[in-house]
Amino acid sequence: MIDLTLAEIAAAMNGRLVIGGSVDSVSADTIVSGESQTDSREVKAGQIFFARRGEETDGHLFVAKAVDAGAALLVVEREVDDRVPQIVVADATIALGQLATAVVHRVRAAGELTIVGITGSNGKTTTKNLVAAMAERRGSSVASEKSFNNEVGGPLTMLRVQQDTRTLVAEMGASAEGEIARLTAMAPPSIGVVLTVGLAHAGEFGGIETTFRTKSEMVRDLPDSAVAVLNRDDPHVSRMAELTQARVRWFGLHPEAHVRASDIDSDAAGTRFTLHIDGESAPVNFHVLGEHHVTNALAAATVGHELGLSLGEIVDSLQSATKAARWRMEVMGGRDGVTIVNDAYNASPDSMAAGIRTLAQIRKPDGRSVAVLGAMSELGEYSIEEHIRIGLQAVRLRINELVVVGKEARQLHISAINEGSWDGESVFFEEQDEAFDYLMSTLQPNDTVLVKSSNSAGLRFLGDRLGEAFA
Template sequence: MIQLTLQEVAEATSGRLVLGDNGASASTVVRGESQTDSREVTAGNIFFARHGEETDGHLFAGKAVDLGAALLVVEREVDDRVPQIVVADATIALGALATEVVRRVREAGDLTIVGITGSNGKTTTKNLVAAMAERVGTTVASAKSFNNEVGGPLTMLRLEENTRTLVAEMGASAAGEIQRLTSMAPPQIGVVLTVGLAHAGGFGGINSTFEAKSEMVQDLPETAVAVLNRDDGYVGRMAELTRARVRWFGLHPEADVRATDIDADANGTRFTLHADGASLPVSFKVLGEHHVTNALASATVGLELGLTLSQVVEVLEGATRAARWRMEVMGGRDGITIINDAYNASPDSMSAGLKTLAQIKKPTGRTVAVLGAMSELGEYTIEEHLRIALLAVRLRISELVVVGAEARHLHISAINEGSWDGECVFFESRDDAFDYLESSLRPDDTVLVKSSNAAGLNLLGDRLGEAFA
């Protein structure tokens, strides 16, 4: 974080400064990272004691001080060993401090903010864009999938005086959340990838999802750039909602940055990248043809940041995986390939994963889909799980292994299709599924492990990857 005094932090958060017993004064400077999880605190950090869904951060303030926290932002006084700033709401204070830090860095330097949203592909695109931005100068990008009212500000607070680019994932599970993040860090480049049924339970349907995702571009000024997916009809409509210059990406022939000659296999995807009248071949090692969309979005941003097309291709070809637990290729023993794609799942990404599995099947092996539940679909939950089961049957996936009670509809629907005889099995627990797979997988099998994060199948994928390493 940039250098701020305790008094300046108090003013930014509209809080009351309470000096501790360590001799600090209002002019004492803090510049450590901010944390909301006491387990992540290191010396010099600021700890925000939030009321979480399951616990109260104030209960862990003492632990944060023990680990070296230099300042506590609290809703009630808790520990007088270090200074405290007492605020009405610690989460709101976190956002307010992030807003002030972004403002100061923008005014003092040459900061470009890239905001990325979409129902699928945010983290993959963010990682690729960050790699592009590093070619320009010092870059701060969202860690993990830090894209909500907590993760977003924590990322923004990592800005330093010399930061050239902030690459911020901006997710939402309800209307207004993206607008809140863009008000903290107004993008000069706003990216919208897709509009799908991810988090549909919170939004209330696809049209509400469209309205929420369009918050990314609605407030962009005329000097900004809206980077939009030409292949997604809902994203395409956003061009009418923004004052910004629109830059299209996609497979559509009218896209400004597009791909042709796509050829995907177990080693990645090859395609020809076209932009601004030039074309270059790309060997993209990230598994799954659907990730070409993310590559095109990041390429568009890279070009807007000033990279040449050759530099953009270098970055794309240097990427070895989308992100941790996203189409991550593991295994290898006896020709068995484990694809761990279980960090998150929506109907669109689940469909894309199954299609990739069918596409990269080895001639002498089987395809095995290990699937868990897709979360946050609301009224669409049963319908979408049934649809995925039907797709697995139609793609002639060799075996479907369904894990967890929340995903039982997948199992029932696959059986009801009548196309299989014992090729779909169900397990309540990850451990039971692992035991079955460890004993039943055959040489040259290709295995996709896919679920929402809440189902925890990413851990099953890791175990399988280790077992067949």
């Protein structure tokens, strides 16, 4: 974070500064510049600890641990440990966002900060990582860590900005209407990216039209000096061009896209395609597995072009990427020719379908395709229908074996066996340990295995175990 006095921090969040009697050599003019944390286990010396009240716990219970770890400032909703200065606020989560807003505004007013906001039902983290790598080529940059994209993770990322930061790459997610608007108000994007509008989180949003309205918050308030980077292949995203004052830049496979791909070819080593940007073309050897990630690469390339990178720099950056992100089409294994593709960090119907298509494409001629699938969460009323659809797809793409794990995904298994095309090629286990033992006893040389589920199903850990077993 930039240097701010305790008084300035308190003013930014409309808080009351309290300096206890046991605090020596500290005044309202004392400067704090450490990062902010909401988890006491992550606190390091000189940092700010925000004692948030969550659904399951209360950050005030962990104040002492934060102070013991070296916290220089506490943001609290009631006075607590007086060993360090405290700022008392009405709501610590709101205060976190207020401080982030103030820091971003100050840096932007004093320097050349470009803010890139990225949202979409699928592909946010992968695209964010690709854009962040390109942004590094133009100077100091800050990007969301992991999947920090909500009312807490977003501000924590923004508060890492320094005076010399040239680019802030912010992943912006939502589980309800208004959340992306709040994030964009904290850090108004110069470049707003919308990737897809799909059924991810449909149970929370209540339907595709609500998802459309929520994701369109990214571009609705962009000024005419900003750029809206939109997916020309997604009909819902395409509609957003009518809702923004910003200059629109299309990406996708559509011939009207300003940044597009052709000649796409995929295998277990990655994806090759020709990249076209405003009349220039170049081949790309993209090492990230799965044709669906070409869309993310095109979005990143569009942003890179807007940031001033040349076609050659964009291609070099894309070719330097080795994987999308941890647990996202992560290639593991190798012993006996067995390939494990661990893609179990998130799963929506669209990404699950894309993963199964990729598995069918990359299966080795002398090996089998094995799909280890768990539940897709947060689908609400669409859950049964979408699990049925994925089971049918696995059969129709001739996946050699389907291993379904977890009772929440049982409908997927039932759908596959009801299709009638198989005879015992779909099996079901309630527990991961049972599935692991089964796979270890049945996998054959040169098999290709996709492990895919929503984060809550936890199959990423099963994928890790298989990857280590066949390392």
